Amino acid sequence: MPVLIVLGLPGGYTLLTSATFTRPLSFLILAGAMTIVICVVIRHRFASCRLPWLIDAGEWTRVEVRVSRWEARQDLTVDTHLAIRRADGAILSARMRAATGDLVTAVAETGVLWVAGEPAPGRTVAVGYPGYPLLTVARIS
Incomplete structure (x- = not known):
């Protein structure tokens, strides 16, 4: 039986494929491959968990x-150094x-950021502005 698979990915990408599954194993292989694709596309968001x-x-x-360098993505996040x-x-x-773009803009304009805990090399910390929804995860090196 043919199956049409439409998968919406972050950033406005869409994966469209058609497959005929004659064995359950072929479906599991395709589902696993699609899961890997999704994880690769959104891997930068995992740290936020x-x-x-x-x-x-x-x-x-x-x-x-x-702010020394930044790059905006299609999913409205910004990779910032x-x-x-x-x-x-x-x-x-x-x-x-x-x-978020709002956080990067606030940091660039004020030159100030708040870090949860003591910033030290090798640590992953929460950064942002306490009491406001401008928070993210940063890796210090």
Whole structure:
């Protein structure tokens, strides 16, 4: 029996395929392949699943930042690279893989960002503005 499969992907992409399944195994293989495609397309969003736990990682720390590079995606997220200056003067680099455009704009205009916990190399932290819906996950290196 032929089956038409339409799969809507983030960013406005659509995957359209037609298949005839004579054995259940062929359906499982196609379903697995489509799952892998979806995961590859939205992999930058997986870190946001940790956000509720990262918010409770410690006190919010105010840091000075400079947006060094950013790239907007079709799903309205922005891949952003930052230079963070801690209170002790140390400069660290950070990457926000799935920031909103509003958050990146606020950071670029104010030069300030808040980090949950102490920013240290190798840590994944929640960043944004406490009390406002401008939050995302950043990896500090």
